[in-house]
Amino acid sequence: MPDILHRVGMQGSAEKVHQALSTLDGLSRWWITGTHGNPQVGGTIHFAPEGGGFDMQVLESTPGEVVKWRCVGGPSEWIDTELTFRLVPKQDQTFVLFTHAGWRDPVEFMHHCSTKWAVFLLSLKDWVEQGKGHPHPYDVKIHPGD
Amino acid sequence: MPDILHRVGMQGSAEKVHQALSTLDGLSRWWITGTHGNPQVGGTIHFAPEGGGFDMQVLESTPGEVVKWRCVGGPSEWIDTELTFRLVPKQDQTFVLFTHAGWRDPVEFMHHCSTKWAVFLLSLKDWVEQGKGHPHPYDVKIHPGD
Numbered sequence: 001m002p003d004i005l006h007r008v009g010m011q012g013s014a015e016k017v018h019q020a021l022s023t024l025d026g027l028s029r030w031w032i033t034g035t036h037g038n039p040q041v042g043g044t045i046h047f048a049p050e051g052g053g054f055d056m057q058v059l060e061s062t063p064g065e066v067v068k069w070r071c072v073g074g075p076s077e078w079i080d081t082e083l084t085f086r087l088v089p090k091q092d093q094t095f096v097l098f099t100h101a102g103w104r105d106p107v108e109f110m111h112h113c114s115t116k117w118a119v120f121l122l123s124l125k126d127w128v129e130q131g132k133g134h135p136h137p138y139d140v141k142i143h144p145g146d
Numbered sequence: 147m148p149d150i151l152h153r154v155g156m157q158g159s160a161e162k163v164h165q166a167l168s169t170l171d172g173l174s175r176w177w178i179t180g181t182h183g184n185p186q187v188g189g190t191i192h193f194a195p196e197g198g199g200f201d202m203q204v205l206e207s208t209p210g211e212v213v214k215w216r217c218v219g220g221p222s223e224w225i226d227t228e229l230t231f232r233l234v235p236k237q238d239q240t241f242v243l244f245t246h247a248g249w250r251d252p253v254e255f256m257h258h259c260s261t262k263w264a265v266f267l268l269s270l271k272d273w274v275e276q277g278k279g280h281p282h283p284y285d286v287k288i289h290p291g292d
Contacts, residue, residue: 003148006264007257009289093290097257111153111243118152118264122288142268143155144239 004100004114008121012128014064014087014094020128021067021085022058030124030133044072049136054078064089077109096121115142150246150260154267158274160210160233160240166274167213167231168204176270176279190218195282200224210235223255240274242267261288 010017020026027045028035037045041061047054055073059082060066067085071078081102088095098121103110119140127133134140156163166172173191174181183191187207193200201219205228206212213231217224227248234241244267249256265286273279280286 002151003252004260005148005150005252005257006261007254007289008261009292011290095289097254106149106151108153108243111151114150114260115152115154115264115267118261119268121261122265122286125288140268142153142271143241144157146155 002103002106002110004098004103004110004117006098006114006118006121007095008098008125009090009093009095010125010128011093014089017087017094017096017124017128018061018063018065018067020124022061022063026127028135030127030135031120032136033138045069046073056083075109077103077107096124112142148249148252148256150244150249150256150263152244152260152264152267153241154244154271155236155239155241156271156274157239160235163233163240163242163270163274164207164209164211164213166270168207168209172273174281176273176281177266178282179284191215192219202229221255223249223253242270258288 020030022039024035024039032047032049035045035047037043039045039058041058043058045056053074054071056069057072059070060068065087069083071081081100084099086097088097098117100117119142123134123139166176168185170181170185178193178195181191181193183189185191185204187204189204191202191204199220200217202215203218205216206214211233215229217227227246230245232243234243244263246263265288269280269285
């Protein structure tokens with residue numbers, strides 16, 4: 001079963017990174033603007049860009065350690081996939097080890113999403129370090145028409 | 147067996163993208179500066195940044211279609227892994243479907259390399275579209291100390 005894997009590191013405490021991953025304001029600043037819903041464990045967060053969207057059930061949210069979601073609404077390829085952000089403090093930075101697991105097949109859309117997650121995790125880095133992320137629709141485009 | 151997967155699309159013909167993937171000048175403009183060696187099928191390309199490097203044996207190189215390498219020198223985790231750039235023209239752009247396959251384990255270094263490949267594939271996009279890539283050591287940094 002193929003997974004999407006990424007790692008980025010950022011100057012900022014694991015608690016600050018957790019805030020960016022577990023509050024509606026934080027998530028709106030690096031992934032998708034206008035996020036709403038309930039980011040507590042057991043709640044569901046709604047990410048609703050024009051023309052699509054994702055509903056994420058929060059499975060875990062431990063300050064300074066981890067955030068884990070299950071996708072319960074969105075593209076068919078995403079349903080029941082699990083997304084984990086594991087926080088690893090090291091010296092002067094916090095690493096985020098990211099997995100988007102449970103894809104059934106390595107379809108072309110999975111290739112696209114892998115590259116796009118890199119873009120958004122670097123947006124998370126910019127948000128934590130500089131207070132300026134690049135959430136959708138201001139994200140870095142990875143192909144004409146993206 | 148986990149693979150790294152990515153997809154980027156760029157304005158430019160599949161032949162032009164193939165040039166960027168199969169000539170020493172092209173590879174030096176988006177991945178690693180100062181690349182040398184033999185980029186023909188059967189040859190070995192040497193990517194030699196300070197403090198490390200990769201030797202890639204060219205398994206396939208078909209203009210407008212595909213470039214495929216096997217890693218024969220470099221970090222132990224990379225040895226015998228295979229890297230494929232498959233070119234897919236669609237309307238006004240060429241998509242690059244990238245896989246870095248044959249990793250033995252989803253180690254933390256693999257997470258790092260996945261994110262880094264996204265950065266370099268977007269550098270390839272910039273090189274093809276604008277004539278200005280961001281090869282190492284001018285690449286986008288994904289953590290403090292990268």
